[in-house]
Amino acid sequence: MLGTYFTVFDQGSNPKKNVPIEQQRRELAAIAYETNILGFKGPRRMTIIIPGMSSDHHRVEVRPNDNSESLIERWKHNDMSNLLELHNKSPIWNEETQSYVLNFHGRVTQASVKNFQVVHDNDQEYVCMQFGRVSDGKFY
Structure with a gap:
């Protein structure tokens, strides 16, 4: 691999x-x-x-x-x-924005290729950890 x-x-x-x-x-x-x-x-x-x-x-x-x-x-x-x-977590393709997206429920405010959410295969809806852009050069 x-x-x-x-x-x-x-x-x-x-x-x-x-x-x-x-x-x-x-x-x-x-x-x-x-x-x-x-x-x-x-x-x-x-x-x-x-x-x-x-x-x-x-x-x-x-x-x-x-x-x-x-x-x-x-x-x-x-x-x-x-x-x-x-x-x-695998992002979903959004036809409207022509990009892959994840739902951060308002906690992440800007798109970035660095945004991610971590899940276990047994429960894809339970996010163990997430990382995302909230402003220029600022990630949470």
Whole structure:
């Protein structure tokens, strides 16, 4: 699969520095932007992978010792145990404006290719997070 990948770490150290496990950095999230088959003529798909929660309501720690244990590599190999996969909500084509749109219920006031909403596949109507432009150079 082609695309761009990003990983969000905490302030811990890179495991390549041979530090004790408790000082090694944790992966907090990973984001995969998939290449659009239509090129630049349509919205891109974003996948967010985050560690799940344990039965005692704590985030499962992901401290990979090498790249094969990372959130992105686990996702690529469909190893989703103790992980949660979220996606950006697919915008709908609006004939009137000739653009893709999302309903931000008044919270976002300006169009931008950077606007997005994050949902779980089980409930596309429940928005977990949203990001959108409200004025020039200002996003919430």
